[in-house]
Amino acid sequence: DGGITQSPKYLFRKEGQNVTLSCEQNLNHDAMYWYRQDPGQGLRLIYYSQIVNDFQKGDIAEGYSVSREKKESFPLTVTSAQKNPTAFYLCASREVVGNTQYFGPGTRLTVL
Amino acid sequence: DAKTTQPPSMDCAEGRAANLPCNHSTISGNEYVYWYRQIHSQGPQYIIHGLKNNETNEMASLIITEDRKSSTLILPHATLRDTAVYYCIVRGPAAGNKLTFGGGTRVLVKP
Numbered sequence: 001d002g003g004i005t006q007s008p009k010y011l012f013r014k015e016g017q018n019v020t021l022s023c024e025q026n027l028n029h030d031a032m033y034w035y036r037q038d039p040g041q042g043l044r045l046i047y048y049s050q051i052v053n054d055f056q057k058g059d060i061a062e063g064y065s066v067s068r069e070k071k072e073s074f075p076l077t078v079t080s081a082q083k084n085p086t087a088f089y090l091c092a093s094r095e096v097v098g099n100t101q102y103f104g105p106g107t108r109l110t111v112l
Numbered sequence: 113d114a115k116t117t118q119p120p121s122m123d124c125a126e127g128r129a130a131n132l133p134c135n136h137s138t139i140s141g142n143e144y145v146y147w148y149r150q151i152h153s154q155g156p157q158y159i160i161h162g163l164k165n166n167e168t169n170e171m172a173s174l175i176i177t178e179d180r181k182s183s184t185l186i187l188p189h190a191t192l193r194d195t196a197v198y199y200c201i202v203r204g205p206a207a208g209n210k211l212t213f214g215g216g217t218r219v220l221v222k223p
Binding site: 103 | 211
């Protein structure tokens, strides 16, 4: 069953702690993306990666970090430097041929 | 990417067709029209996309006007599970990065 998985679905952390969100895909897609969505708002791009071992900052990269050591995986770390980390985080990947992005189910992060 | 305009909300009766309009008057010749939907607290779901010809898949049909300045997404037999925010996005083939979601249309399917 192909797709994009994100874990966990809900995550609670104390203020000042770093937290890593998982994103895995078995679609053989080269490109992967992280977006953030705040209540009632659209998606904002955090980071993206077009290929293994390479990634670029999106519009709101400050306070976040990523790695892309494997094609299937693109974890996102929300650091203590991110001032308002509570949000819904969405991972996506893009097919090799074509331009369609497919999304995972999301992780809702709440920082207490 | 070209800007799109969608009505903020619409209601639809269960079992009837839902026709969702989108205006994209500044679309360029090589830009595609994409439709996604987002059910509450879930990730956006890809529905369909097209360039100039009408397209149909198992989820919906996409009708693009001849001048390409507007399009309509058709859900042929709406069900309660189709209640969601529907986003119309226009982007070119080289725009491999971010998707820009506008306000979308909040569709409520009523029994």
